[in-house]
Amino acid sequence: MATGNPYTLKWGIMATGGIAETFCKDLLCDPAVRGANDVRHEIVAVSSSSSSQRAAEFLQRIDGAFDAKTYGSYAELVVDPNVDIIYVATPHSHHFQNTMLALEAGKHVLCEKAFTVTAAQTRKLVETAKAKNLFLMEAVWTRYFPLSIKVRELITSGEIGTVFRTIGDLSINLHAKEGSGLQFSDSHRMVNPDLAGGATLDLGVYPLTWVFQTLYHLQPEQDKEAPTVIASSNKYTTGADENTAIICSFPGHNTIGIASTTIRADTDPENLIPAVRIQGSEGEIQVFAPAYRPLKYKVVKRNGEAQTFDYPQPADPARKNWGHGMFWEADECARCLRDGKLESATLPWKESIVIMETMEEALKQGGITYPELITTDVYDPKSPLNTGNQ
Ligand SMILES: NC(=O)C1=CN([C@@H]2O[C@H](COP(=O)(O)OP(=O)(O)OC[C@H]3O[C@@H](n4cnc5c(N)ncnc54)[C@H](OP(=O)(O)O)[C@@H]3O)[C@@H](O)[C@H]2O)C=CC1
Numbered sequence: 068m069a070t071g072n073p074y075t076l077k078w079g080i081m082a083t084g085g086i087a088e089t090f091c092k093d094l095l096c097d098p099a100v101r102g103a104n105d106v107r108h109e110i111v112a113v114s115s116s117s118s119s120q121r122a123a124e125f126l127q128r129i130d131g132a133f134d135a136k137t138y139g140s141y142a143e144l145v146v147d148p149n150v151d152i153i154y155v156a157t158p159h160s161h162h163f164q165n166t167m168l169a170l171e172a173g174k175h176v177l178c179e180k181a182f183t184v185t186a187a188q189t190r191k192l193v194e195t196a197k198a199k200n201l202f203l204m205e206a207v208w209t210r211y212f213p214l215s216i217k218v219r220e221l222i223t224s225g226e227i228g229t230v231f232r233t234i235g236d237l238s239i240n241l242h243a244k245e246g247s248g249l250q251f252s253d254s255h256r257m258v259n260p261d262l263a264g265g266a267t268l269d270l271g272v273y274p275l276t277w278v279f280q281t282l283y284h285l286q287p288e289q290d291k292e293a294p295t296v297i298a299s300s301n302k303y304t305t306g307a308d309e310n311t312a313i314i315c316s317f318p319g320h321n322t323i324g325i326a327s328t329t330i331r332a333d334t335d336p337e338n339l340i341p342a343v344r345i346q347g348s349e350g351e352i353q354v355f356a357p358a359y360r361p362l363k364y365k366v367v368k369r370n371g372e373a374q375t376f377d378y379p380q381p382a383d384p385a386r387k388n389w390g391h392g393m394f395w396e397a398d399e400c401a402r403c404l405r406d407g408k409l410e411s412a413t414l415p416w417k418e419s420i421v422i423m424e425t426m427e428e429a430l431k432q433g434g435i436t437y438p439e440l441i442t443t444d445v446y447d448p449k450s451p452l453n454t455g456n457q
């Protein structure tokens with residue numbers, strides 16, 4: 068435990084949608100409730116691409132500080148001198164241009180998943196952060212859960228012997244109550260190609276996170292091996308993928324990862340089936356749904372002995388018992404910045420690039436394409452994705 072004053076990270080929030088609200092409520096929880104005494108967070112500014120009024124309403128909704136700034140454009144947010152780090156919470160389509168906007172203004176960035184639409188875009192973000200000496204992290208919050216950390220430790224310590232395979236699924240039944248469609252309109256970010264919608268970029272990144280954090284992340288640095296990828300998708304009427312399966316093979320390590328996702332059925336309708344299975348010569352670790360917010364795992368040994376472990380979500384009584392689990396990734400950002408690190412060792416830039424390459428390859432094999440405006444890796448501060456016109 069650290070002594071002295073906690074390091075304070077001052078956040079600027081870009082976009083006022085669903086996940087921005089969840090993340091900000093987590094930022095405002097007392098870190099001591101989750102046992103973090105070395106870092107703390109302040110939300111000093113919020114921006115909406117539509118209006119400053121929307122940003123002000125958001126600030127009220129999250130019960131944020133009355134003196135936080137509210138802006139009606141992303142461009143104003145990124146030049147606020149009081150902001151240390153920008154949280155980018157726009158749709159996938161916007162991540163590249165919005166993150167570049169922030170980096171070019173000299174701000175550190177935590178950007179929501181999926182990091183970008185193409186691997187070239189991720190590479191460009193990383194090059195820019197490196198050149199400008201700025202911190203950059205993809206907001207794959209799952210990796211920072213105590214349960215994820217524990218599972219990685221169990222694998223490393225040989226709890227289930229030699230690991231050969233990881234199978235992960237994140238599927239949510241969004242099938243319409245009537246008809247053959249889905250529960251939302253074609254313009255919704257989940258299925259709208261203009262917003263880089265689709266199961267892979269929205270949900271598939273989580274089973275892939277389990278494949279990567281168990282089969283790739285733990286590979287020794289000198290033997291790091293990107294996977295070969297075989298994938299298949301079914302398309303929704305909009306052209307976005309609704310059902311995708313990805314096989315990642317690491318031949319040099321004799322392991323295979325299988326990641327699947329669909330928005331037509333649930334991973335676990337009965338709350339019985341593990342969402343993730345990490346399988347080794349001496350047993351397996353089962354992680355229960357949802358794959359993005361892991362709170363329970365089971366170790367099943369080869370001889371059939373089994374033990375379940377619960378990791379209940381810390382909740383802050385002073386904030387209406389709020390606690391979602393996104394604060395752990397925020398704490399990681401604070402610690403990296405405090406310690407002068409530009410990237411997180413738990414999700415290094417190189418790994419984000421390989422994951423994006425994997426998703427890009429899967430989408431290619433599935434025949435999924437996205438428009439030029441959102442796939443270009445040429446930064447344009449005046450892109451409609453930065454000005455709120457798209
Ligand atoms: N980590 C997690 O658990 C989750 C992560 N996500 C990720 O967060 C991101 C945002 O998702 P979510 O919050 O659910 O999405 P929402 O649609 O709820 O919010 C997106 C926000 O982005 C801004 N925006 C800017 N341009 C557009 C546009 N053309 N269309 C729609 N919104 C636009 C808007 O804010 P404004 O008007 O203020 O500019 C909008 O409110 C995605 O990358 C998603 O994958 C989503 C859910 C869970």
Ligand SMILES: O=C1OC[C@@H](O)[C@H](O)[C@H]1O
Nearest residue numbers: 086180239257269270359
């Ligand atoms: O990141 C996410 O996790 C939860 C899902 O419901 C959501 O669609 C997705 O964006």
